[in-house]
Amino acid sequence: SEDQGSDTCLFCKIIDGQVPSSKVFEDEAVYAFNDIEPKAKVHVLVVPKHHYRNVDEVAKADPELLAHMVDVSQKIADEAYLGQFRLVFNTGEQAGQTVFHAHAHVLTGEDLSASHT
Numbered sequence: 812s813e814d815q816g817s818d819t820c821l822f823c824k825i826i827d828g829q830v831p832s833s834k835v836f837e838d839e840a841v842y843a844f845n846d847i848e849p850k851a852k853v854h855v856l857v858v859p860k861h862h863y864r865n866v867d868e869v870a871k872a873d874p875e876l877l878a879h880m881v882d883v884s885q886k887i888a889d890e891a892y893l894g895q896f897r898l899v900f901n902t903g904e905q906a907g908q909t910v911f912h913a914h915a916h917v918l919t920g921e922d923l924s925a926s927h928t
């Protein structure tokens with residue numbers, strides 16, 4: 812739920828290795844892993860290691876971290892598909908956010924130009 816703390820947060824557990832994941836990239840600030848239910852040929856979640864509830868919290872608390880998440884997303888797409896990608900931040904339950912630890916959906920690996928969602 813919205814008020815889920817970092818102690819019970821699924822993505823904090825993934826970052827800690829308590830819940831297994833398929834790692835794509837990691838550095839001191841972010842962890843990136845394959846989405847368990849991919850919506851494109853390549854669907855990676857880029858998450859800050861610090862627990863923020865959504866992208867707006869990241870932007871306000873640490874704008875350089877948000878820029879870094881975009882840079883990591885670009886590098887994933889550089890390797891996966893021509894450097895081209897869709898970046899999605901679901902923010903709030905009504906927008907489809909289900910995990911309240913900020914994450915970027917990086918959708919790439921194929922031509923997505925026909926699906927504008």
Ligand code: 5GP
Pocket residue numbers: 821830832833844845846847848849856900901907908909910911
């Ligand atoms: P949201 O709907 O909050 O924007 O995105 C959450 C994403 O996390 C969904 O795309 C969902 O498939 C993914 N997800 C949920 N649980 C797990 C999990 O245990 N492992 C992985 N790798 N992805 C997950």
Ligand code: ZN
Pocket residue numbers: 816817820821822823824861862863911912
């Ligand atoms: Zn968390």
